[in-house]
Amino acid sequence: MSIEKKCPNCQEWTVWNRKLNDRCTQCNELLDVNRVKETEAYLEREKSNKRSDFYNVKETDGIFMIATRKIALFFHIVFGAISWFFIWMFMNAAG
């Protein structure tokens, strides 16, 4: 399903498949630059938010601290999976 969209760069009408990385057929510019930038910024943030040392169990940890770290890591992974799911939805069913 494609529709027409006015290119923000050259002001010509072009085919728009409502995809994140659609480009203008006239000038080859991205049609939705802001959304692409937002998504890239988000992915970049996710990458730099790699698991911190907090989740690594240390030899000096007591049983309570180990449990805390494991639970924290569990939630970290669950919420990470949920946000990736939304990113995926965002890219596939955009618009």
Ligand SMILES: [Zn+2]
């Ligand atoms: Zn254009």
